[in-house]
Amino acid sequence: AALTDRIDEAVRSGELFLHYQPQVELASGRITAVEALVRWRHPVEGVLPPGDFVHLAERRGLFHVLGSWVLSTAAREARGWHDRGLAFGRVSINVSPQQVRAGCLADDVLATAQETGLDPARLELELTETAMMEYGEHYRTQIAMLRDLGVRLVLDDFGTGFSSLTYLRRSAVSTLKIDRQFVRELDDNPDAVETIQALLAVAHALKLDTVAEGVETRKQAERLAAMGCKCGQGMWFAPPMEAEAIERHLVAGF
Numbered sequence: 001a002a003l004t005d006r007i008d009e010a011v012r013s014g015e016l017f018l019h020y021q022p023q024v025e026l027a028s029g030r031i032t033a034v035e036a037l038v039r040w041r042h043p044v045e046g047v048l049p050p051g052d053f054v055h056l057a058e059r060r061g062l063f064h065v066l067g068s069w070v071l072s073t074a075a076r077e078a079r080g081w082h083d084r085g086l087a088f089g090r091v092s093i094n095v096s097p098q099q100v101r102a103g104c105l106a107d108d109v110l111a112t113a114q115e116t117g118l119d120p121a122r123l124e125l126e127l128t129e130t131a132m133m134e135y136g137e138h139y140r141t142q143i144a145m146l147r148d149l150g151v152r153l154v155l156d157d158f159g160t161g162f163s164s165l166t167y168l169r170r171s172a173v174s175t176l177k178i179d180r181q182f183v184r185e186l187d188d189n190p191d192a193v194e195t196i197q198a199l200l201a202v203a204h205a206l207k208l209d210t211v212a213e214g215v216e217t218r219k220q221a222e223r224l225a226a227m228g229c230k231c232g233q234g235m236w237f238a239p240p241m242e243a244e245a246i247e248r249h250l251v252a253g254f
């Protein structure tokens with residue numbers, strides 16, 4: 001509770017910051033996107049990962065404060081990369097189900113694009129299956145607006161929920177992000193290969209892009225590429241990095 005009491009103040013006093021982790025095309029190594037991951041530099045506790053505070057902040061109704069901060073910060077930094085000619089592809093932002101439910105997501109994105117001058121086509125929003133499945137008509141209105149702006153939608157943690165093909169088709173996502181639990185099992189569980197093949201087959205049938213997350217070894221990267229997965233993200237390629245480090249990484253032209 002003490003943590004959440006301070007989150008509003010944390011945003012205002014600049015204690016939140018973003019890490020950025022590249023996502024690469026497996027065949028070429030080209031960076032296709034950079035995912036923004038929020039952290040809290042707590043004066044006493046040190047750097048806290050999102051798992052320690054995001055859900056608490058949301059329970060307190062602070063999803064909008066947090067979500068807007070992440071969106072505008074990532075967009076501003078990405079606009080800076082764009083101005084410096086750095087090839088980051090898109091910037092990818094995690095969105096909570098509450099942001100969708102509250103109905104302010106599309107307006108926030110539009111306002112952010114206007115404020116920062118970042119082309120919305122450079123933005124990708126990562127949604128979970130829960131976020132997409134709960135909100136029917138309300139969801140579709142916002143999503144239609146976002147699609148009109150050129151924003152891409154990514155389904156995060158694919159394989160861990162219950163999406164049917166019908167649902168995925170209606171969701172308007174353009175990318176499925178295969179959950180790291182399947183990638184992790186790739187090394188020593190033969191069934192994992194079949195699971196990933198099944199997930200890739202779904203993506204292929206719906207003509208969706210694929211990203212595997214949590215790629216930690218060369219072997220995983222090679223097997224994913226051989227199975228037809230398009231992109232990967234994880235420690236094998238690059239860790240989540242602070243703004244200056246991701247800029248150096250982008251300058252180096254990986």
Ligand code: G
Pocket residue numbers: 036037038049050051054070094095096156240
């Ligand atoms: O960086 P880390 O692996 O600890 O992130 C854990 C999870 O926290 C990620 O899977 C992501 O979905 C979530 N997360 C990271 N940044 C944000 C954010 O800015 N907003 C929301 N809602 N979730 C985030």
Ligand code: G
Pocket residue numbers: 021037094126156157180213214215216233234235236239240
């Ligand atoms: O939104 P999502 O949960 O997919 O966020 C990605 C999370 O995965 C981040 O919190 C990041 O710190 C974490 N992560 C990044 N690379 C790796 C990796 O190679 N292995 C594992 N296990 N986690 C990773």
Ligand code: MN
Pocket residue numbers: 035094126156
């Ligand atoms: Mn994500």
Ligand code: NA
Pocket residue numbers: 156157177179180213
């Ligand atoms: Na994920």
